[in-house]
Amino acid sequence: MSTRGLRKTYRRFDLSQVVAVEGLDLDVPAGGVHGFLGPNGSGKTTTIRMLLGLAAPDSGEMRLFGVPVPQRLPDVVGRVGAVVEQPKFVPMFSGRRNLQLLATAIETPHARVEEVLELVDLRERARDPFRRFSLGMKQRLAIAATLLKDPDLLIFDEPTNGLDPAGIRDVRATMRRLAGEGRTVLVSSHILAEVEQVADTVSIVARGRLVAEGTVAALVRGRGQVRVLVPDRAAAAALLAAQGWTVQPEGDGLVVAGTADGGAVNEVLARGGVYAHDLRTVHDDLESVFLELTAHVGTGGTQRRGRRGRTSDDHEVVA
Numbered sequence: 346m347s348t349r350g351l352r353k354t355y356r357r358f359d360l361s362q363v364v365a366v367e368g369l370d371l372d373v374p375a376g377g378v379h380g381f382l383g384p385n386g387s388g389k390t391t392t393i394r395m396l397l398g399l400a401a402p403d404s405g406e407m408r409l410f411g412v413p414v415p416q417r418l419p420d421v422v423g424r425v426g427a428v429v430e431q432p433k434f435v436p437m438f439s440g441r442r443n444l445q446l447l448a449t450a451i452e453t454p455h456a457r458v459e460e461v462l463e464l465v466d467l468r469e470r471a472r473d474p475f476r477r478f479s480l481g482m483k484q485r486l487a488i489a490a491t492l493l494k495d496p497d498l499l500i501f502d503e504p505t506n507g508l509d510p511a512g513i514r515d516v517r518a519t520m521r522r523l524a525g526e527g528r529t530v531l532v533s534s535h536i537l538a539e540v541e542q543v544a545d546t547v548s549i550v551a552r553g554r555l556v557a558e559g560t561v562a563a564l565v566r567g568r569g570q571v572r573v574l575v576p577d578r579a580a581a582a583a584l585l586a587a588q589g590w591t592v593q594p595e596g597d598g599l600v601v602a603g604t605a606d607g608g609a610v611n612e613v614l615a616r617g618g619v620y621a622h623d624l625r626t627v628h629d630d631l632e633s634v635f636l637e638l639t640a641h642v643g644t645g646g647t648q649r650r651g652r653r654g655r656t657s658d659d660h661e662v663v664a
């Protein structure tokens with residue numbers, strides 16, 4: 346999946362414009378889990394809706410499986426499954442019955458229902474009525490519905506929203522399992538910790554623009570701090586600051602920001618005749634990288650749509 350120069354504006358009730366997506370260049374490699382990350386209102390849902398033909402871009406290009414969309418969406422839509430908002434399940438019917446109804450609607454054999462229930466680990470609870478399902482189970486049922494037609498690309502918009510830790514863990518495990526089968530999973534989130542552990546690669550957006558992309562390891566590499574305990578803090582601080590590092594006192598020691606290279610810090614100190622009696626490297630996690638990258642850009646447009654607190658009851662299954 347890719348986008349080039351993608352742009353979408355909305356008109357507010359007072360006729361002013363909100364730029365939801367602004368010149369977005371997104372690349373999602375085939376296979377694996379790709380995190381689509383950004384603060385609330387940074388344009389993730391709008392981008393996903395455009396990719397699925399649910400909203401029209403103002404300008405820019407989008408490709409799915411190498412073909413331009415929305416122009417040729419009908420050619421590839423069968424290879425895409427998405428969970429984006431709004432419920433489509435009957436509360437009184439069992440999870441299995443709900444899936445069977447959908448399977449009939451898209452002319453898929455009911456045997457596939459058993460397969461997808463297995464894939465999302467819901468087989469044992471498939472006889473329970475949907476209304477008795479926990480949020481996590483509802484979410485996995487929505488994922489199961491998208492799997493009925495065996496898509497190569499799965500798109501999940503904030504799939505762990507409103508879930509408890511066990512629900513989050515189960516949805517994560519489901520995403521990993523799907524990627525393990527060779528599918529591509531695109532998952533959007535504004536909570537990095539939820540995606541960091543499951544994503545192979547990520548794109549970070551802020552105000553509708555890409556601010557970073559790559560593997561989680563590459564994004565956090567080299568970012569961090571080195572903490573040192575030294576006998577002479579003033580001398581050590583002078584030596585380290587001379588390297589261009591930001592040095593701050595902390596407790597009995599010093600924190601050297603802007604490097605995660607403990608060896609280099611140690612060498613500078615030793616060459617200057619200051620011997621550290623303790624030195625540790627603290628690597629930034631993706632959360633700090635994300636905050637740093639998105640802080641100065643802020644969040645999206647000024648108009649909010651009151652979607653905070655949305656639960657997984659609001660999922661739209663594009664099957």
Ligand SMILES: Nc1ncnc2c1ncn2[C@@H]1O[C@H](COP(=O)(O)OP(=O)(O)OP(=O)(O)O)[C@@H](O)[C@H]1O
Nearest residue numbers: 355365385386387388389390391535645646648649
């Ligand atoms: N239908 C709409 N009408 C007007 N403004 C909209 C509409 N949809 C989105 N917006 C605005 O566009 C911007 C981007 O919203 P979008 O929902 O795409 O962001 P998001 O990154 O998915 O956020 P969240 O994490 O809250 O879901 C926001 O400022 C939002 O208020």
